Each structure stands twice: as C-alpha cells, then as structure tokens.
Amino acid sequence: MPTYKDENAKKNPWYFVFYTGEIKNGKRERIKRRGFKTKKAAEAAEAEIRTSINKGDYYEPTKIMFKDFMKEWLKSRHDLSPETVDLYETNLRLYINPVLGEVPLSKINSLHIEQFINSMHEKELGDWSIKRAFSIVNAALNAAVRKDLINKNPSNKVSKPKVRRKVMAVWEPEFAFDFLEQTKGKSRYWIAAYLAIMTGMRQGEILGLRWTDIDFDNKTLHIQQTVTKNRRIKEGAKTQSSVRSVALSTDTIKTLKEHRAIILQERLQYGEEYHNHDLVVCTNFGGPATTRSVYKAWERFIEKCKAPKITFHDLRHTHVSMLIKQGVHMKVISERLGHSSISVTMDIYGHLLPNMQEQAAELIDQLNTKLSGTKE
Structure with a gap:
C-alpha cells in the first residue's frame, strides 16, 4: 500500500x-x-x-467548489424527507451559496464560516433560521471530514449561533374561548384552530388527523400521520414520541361530531368527485388542506375579533398555559404534547409555572397549623 x-x-x-x-x-x-x-x-x-x-464518483477537494460539493452531498442524503430537501435547497440558494458557494472546499476556513453567519445577521434573519442554515453547513463539513476530503471542520472553531428565548405569546383562557365562539362557522378551517386550542396539537398533526384516528366512545384521538406544507400525507409524526394518544373533553367530542356531519354531507354532495382521505380538516372535495388556506382563515379570524397578533402555533402554547393554570402536572402536559421527555417541556414552558417557592412556604405554614391543632 x-x-x-x-x-x-x-x-x-x-x-x-x-x-x-x-x-x-x-x-x-x-x-x-x-x-x-x-x-x-x-x-x-x-x-x-x-x-x-x-x-466514477470521485472528485478532487482542492478543485471542487463548495456549492458543487453541497449539491453532491445533498443528493447522497437519502434519509431526508422531500420537505427537508426543499428546506435545504432553499437555504443553499438564499443564504449559503451566495457567501460560500464559490470557495473551494479545501479552502473553507473559520473566517469564511464567520462571514457566512454575519451575512445572515445582516439580513436580519431570525435565530432559528440562522441556526438551521449553520447546521446544514456544519453537517456537510462533518461529512467532508469523514470522507477525508478535508482534515478538520472549520465550523468547530467559531461560536455556534444561539437561539434566544422569545417572550411566549399566549391568550388568556377567557379570551381564547370567546374567540372560538365568535369565529365558529366562519370558515371550514375553524375546526383546526379549535383543535389547536383544545388539544395542543401541531398544525401538521391537525391537518393529518383522520376520523378513524378518533375514538368517540373513549374520548381519545391517536396521532399517526401528518400533512406537510406541500400537502403530502406523511405517515408518523415529527418525532417517535409525537406518535401518541390525546384525551378529548366532552365538548371537543361534541364539536367533532358536529363537524363530521358537515363532512359526511359533502361526501354525498360531490359523489365520485370527492377524494376521500378520511381527513377531519380537508378541502370541499376531501383533499388535504394547505397550510396557506388555514393561515388565511386564521388571519381573517384575528381581524374579525381584533385579537392580539399571535401565530397559529401559539395556540399550542395557549393550550399549555391553560393546563398549567388548572394545575395539570407537567408530566401529563409533556405526554399530551408528544415531547420526548418532561425536561423538554420544562425548558419550554417552565417559566409559565406559578411561583413554586411561595406556594412551598405557604404549605409549610399550613402543616405547622395542622400539627399545632392536633396537639391542642
């Protein structure tokens, strides 16, 4: 050798x-x-x-440009979903290639990476967008190291982008329920907002929910598929722990039955033209709803109620806030949301908890009073 x-x-x-x-x-x-x-x-x-x-698939790292390497690397990532590939390609086109694309792979250094990060800050991108784009570059450079195309990953020598915690936007329970009352019947996609507030499900989970996933007798639903931004019905959920069961309230069961009656009527009305995917949230003809359609309905709801501006995803946070106010244990909330562990839930929502120190102090006083009473 x-x-x-x-x-x-x-x-x-x-x-x-x-x-x-x-x-x-x-x-x-x-x-x-x-x-x-x-x-x-x-x-x-x-x-x-x-x-x-x-x-015949070898290329010399001293000659190949970073954009060409990224193209080949992405092509080899057979583990990515079509939606993730689209996301990566968008990041390459908008943020990565304009800064790093014309640099030879073998010449990429930490200064290039810092310039790349700074360019995204100059575009005033959000923390998550910057972190995501950096993660793509970092993963590709790690692959280049494993293939012995470069000796070291220059990303390891720069400060990694961090996500600053934002003030979480939530509605008070009274306003949330009033909002649902005012907007009911104003759009076929109202049921999506209702489920977000009442169950804390993610938008993709709501759009992928089927009638066969709902157990009306036992008042539960089972999350087993999602609908992507491209209207693709995808088996499974965001993570393995996201495939879960969610208990439903009596009012939620009643509302779902009312909505099902409307859907069944549409199936009869459109006959063979109806594409029956068994979806709870769907178009007039039974197809998967687009996130854009739900968003447009959501915007109209906000305007009608003159509601504080929050995102559709913030309804998930609103659901958690309501549970915390009712004293529901974080373990139950974590399972309901489909988090991998209670620590994930605490990291996101721990600041919504009431002052536990004050409560603990009061409990000590109550215990002292109780014990003093028994002595008398």
Whole structure:
C-alpha cells in the first residue's frame, strides 16, 4: 500500500500518495492526503478513494467548489424527507451559496464560516433560521471530514449561533374561548384552530388527523400521520414520541361530531368527485388542506375579533398555559404534547409555572397549623 510516515510531523504523521493512471496536461494525475494518526487510517482512506475512482464518483477537494460539493452531498442524503430537501435547497440558494458557494472546499476556513453567519445577521434573519442554515453547513463539513476530503471542520472553531428565548405569546383562557365562539362557522378551517386550542396539537398533526384516528366512545384521538406544507400525507409524526394518544373533553367530542356531519354531507354532495382521505380538516372535495388556506382563515379570524397578533402555533402554547393554570402536572402536559421527555417541556414552558417557592412556604405554614391543632 502507498502509505508513508512523515518522521518530522509532530502529530498525525501518516499519509498516502498514488497515481490514478489519468494523464492531464501531459502529467500523470496524483492523489495525496496527509494528516492521519495511524497507518491503518491512512490505508482505509486510500482504499475508499480508490473505490470512488473505480465507481466514477470521485472528485478532487482542492478543485471542487463548495456549492458543487453541497449539491453532491445533498443528493447522497437519502434519509431526508422531500420537505427537508426543499428546506435545504432553499437555504443553499438564499443564504449559503451566495457567501460560500464559490470557495473551494479545501479552502473553507473559520473566517469564511464567520462571514457566512454575519451575512445572515445582516439580513436580519431570525435565530432559528440562522441556526438551521449553520447546521446544514456544519453537517456537510462533518461529512467532508469523514470522507477525508478535508482534515478538520472549520465550523468547530467559531461560536455556534444561539437561539434566544422569545417572550411566549399566549391568550388568556377567557379570551381564547370567546374567540372560538365568535369565529365558529366562519370558515371550514375553524375546526383546526379549535383543535389547536383544545388539544395542543401541531398544525401538521391537525391537518393529518383522520376520523378513524378518533375514538368517540373513549374520548381519545391517536396521532399517526401528518400533512406537510406541500400537502403530502406523511405517515408518523415529527418525532417517535409525537406518535401518541390525546384525551378529548366532552365538548371537543361534541364539536367533532358536529363537524363530521358537515363532512359526511359533502361526501354525498360531490359523489365520485370527492377524494376521500378520511381527513377531519380537508378541502370541499376531501383533499388535504394547505397550510396557506388555514393561515388565511386564521388571519381573517384575528381581524374579525381584533385579537392580539399571535401565530397559529401559539395556540399550542395557549393550550399549555391553560393546563398549567388548572394545575395539570407537567408530566401529563409533556405526554399530551408528544415531547420526548418532561425536561423538554420544562425548558419550554417552565417559566409559565406559578411561583413554586411561595406556594412551598405557604404549605409549610399550613402543616405547622395542622400539627399545632392536633396537639391542642
């Protein structure tokens, strides 16, 4: 094997070099890689590159531009959903390639990464948008390291973008219920807002809910699929823990039955033209509703009620706030929301809890009074 040890190197002394057999500009093409800790690591990397050359999918990192590497890397990510691929491509087009695209992969350094982060701040992007774009670049560079195309990931030398906690927008229970009363019957998508307030479900979960997922007798629903922004019905939910059961109130069961009567009437009305996906929230012809349609209805509701501006997702927060006010245990709330652990729920909603220190102090006084009474 064409592997060698650089005796003058202070660390990672092993390297390999070999000729590919191709002739360019009258010279034999040579591939050389340095920086391996052991001879075995150098041999493994050399073997992987030879395999790539034989398959015809090898590219030289000193020559390939970062945008071309990103394109190939994204093409190899077979584990991503179509929606995630669209998200990555949008980030590449708008934020990543304009700054990093024309830089050779092998020349990317920490200064380039900092310029990339700064460019997003200059565009006044939100914290989550900046963190997401950075995560895409970071993941791609980690893949480049694993493939021995670069020795180190330059993203590791910069300060990672952080998400600052925003003030959570929630409605008071009285206003939320009044809002539902005022907007009922004003849109076929009213039921989506109702379910968000009454169950805390995510929008995609609400749009993917089927009538067969609802157990009217036992007053529960089962979240087993979602609808994406592209109206694609997707099996499963956001995470494994998001596939869950949610208990329903008596009023919620009654409201769902009223809505089901309307849907059944539409099925009869449109006959063969009706596309029956068994969805609770759907178009007139039974197809998946678009997030845009729900959003437009939501905007009309807000305007009609002159309500404080909050997002549709904030209805999930409103639901949690109402549960906390009623003294529901955080463990139950966590299960209801489909969080992976109670610590996730506490991290997001812990600040909504009442002052537990004050309550604890009062309980001590109550205990003292009780014990004093028994002595008398």
